[in-house]
Amino acid sequence: MSDLLRIFTGFNTQFVHPWALLALLAIPVLAWMRGDRGGAPAVEFSSTDLLRSLGRSAESKAGNFLTGLYFLGLASLIVALARPQGGRTTTQAQASGIDIMMLLDVSGSMLTEDYFLDGQRTNRLAAVTSVTKKFIEARPNDRLGLIAFASRPYLVSPLTLDHDWLLQNVDRVRIGQVEDGTAIGSAIAAGLNRLKDPSSKSKVLILLTDGVNNCGKVAPETAAQAAKALGVRLYAIGAGTNGTAPVPVYEPNTETPRLDAYGKPMYYEVHVEFDEAQLKRVAQVAGGHFYRAVDLQSMQAIFSEIDKLEKSTVHYKKTQEFTDLYPWFLTAGLALVSLEMVLAQTAWRRIP
Numbered sequence: 001m002s003d004l005l006r007i008f009t010g011f012n013t014q015f016v017h018p019w020a021l022l023a024l025l026a027i028p029v030l031a032w033m034r035g036d037r038g039g040a041p042a043v044e045f046s047s048t049d050l051l052r053s054l055g056r057s058a059e060s061k062a063g064n065f066l067t068g069l070y071f072l073g074l075a076s077l078i079v080a081l082a083r084p085q086g087g088r089t090t091t092q093a094q095a096s097g098i099d100i101m102m103l104l105d106v107s108g109s110m111l112t113e114d115y116f117l118d119g120q121r122t123n124r125l126a127a128v129t130s131v132t133k134k135f136i137e138a139r140p141n142d143r144l145g146l147i148a149f150a151s152r153p154y155l156v157s158p159l160t161l162d163h164d165w166l167l168q169n170v171d172r173v174r175i176g177q178v179e180d181g182t183a184i185g186s187a188i189a190a191g192l193n194r195l196k197d198p199s200s201k202s203k204v205l206i207l208l209t210d211g212v213n214n215c216g217k218v219a220p221e222t223a224a225q226a227a228k229a230l231g232v233r234l235y236a237i238g239a240g241t242n243g244t245a246p247v248p249v250y251e252p253n254t255e256t257p258r259l260d261a262y263g264k265p266m267y268y269e270v271h272v273e274f275d276e277a278q279l280k281r282v283a284q285v286a287g288g289h290f291y292r293a294v295d296l297q298s299m300q301a302i303f304s305e306i307d308k309l310e311k312s313t314v315h316y317k318k319t320q321e322f323t324d325l326y327p328w329f330l331t332a333g334l335a336l337v338s339l340e341m342v343l344a345q346t347a348w349r350r351i352p
Contacts, residue, residue, distance in 0.1 A: 066344055073339075098143075099203045100310070111124070186215075210239040225285060234282065239299070
């Protein structure tokens with residue numbers, strides 16, 4: 001799969017002969033010399049008191065204006081000599097990315113609180129979604145999608161490069177939106193159905209579950225064989241612990257935990273089943289790996305390992321288009337110098 005991910009454009013300026021700009025340093029020196037020395041006297045007087053009394057401030061201001069025009073025009077001519085060019089630099093980032101469909105278990109057992117997030121006890125779904133979002137943010141070059149499943153799978157997001165939109169949909173995933181159960185085989189089949197693009201160079205399924213396949217119309221092994229035939233790798237992640245685990249008691253028909261007399265959430269211990277052997281077989285058949293995430297740290301490490309195994313490549317192409325700007329500075333410089341000469345000999349002519 002090749003997708004045009006980004007196009008960066010920016011206006012740039014460069015000089016063909018930048019060394020010519022050093023001549024600009026001479027302008028302050030010339031201005032100082034001209035002001036310090038002044039013009040050559042046309043007529044010598046024994047005393048200038050009479051002429052000083054005849055002087056007008058307007059003439060002084062006019063002289064300063066003309067001097068400014070002259071040096072501004074000179075500066076423009078020097079910039080023109082440096083031959084400035086302006087244009088746009090365009091960088092295209094073309095990614096040979098990976099199509100990744102994530103299959104997220106949202107059965108009732110995902111409410112089991114055997115994880116800790118930021119020092120607080122949290123359920124499996126919250127832990128899984130927090131790590132999943134970081135994984136999405138770390139893969140900007142890939143198309144990612146999400147399928148949630150319990151007794152049957154349903155599409156949360158198709159494959160997309162709009163990861164902000166995908167993250168918003170991850171936050172909307174809830175338990176109880178479909179009937180309870182764990183249809184692992186059907187979820188894998190639904191994920192394969194979303195990985196049909198023949199132009200994709202690499203296709204991956206990431207299965208996150210905490211239970212045993214107990215419903216659905218497709219057996220996990222059958223779905224794994226289909227993945228192998230289609231060239232799709234499957235990484236299976238088993239979330240949570242085996243045996244008993246705490247599950248919060250909720251108020252009827254709500255997501256509000258019931259509190260005890262001390263204001264603390266109430267829990268009850270449940271037996272959690274987990275078919276690790278089946279998930280290992282499924283992952284092995286589909287050319288992937290099985291991982292066990294007993295806590296948040298191990299789950300983060302698993303996603304980091306998958307991130308390293310499934311690397312996408314990005315190729316950058318940079319193009320530049322520049323246009324000469326020196327005619328503008330040359331024209332401005334000649335115009336300013338010419339205006340200074342005309343005004344000095346006409347309207348603001350100084351008579352000794």
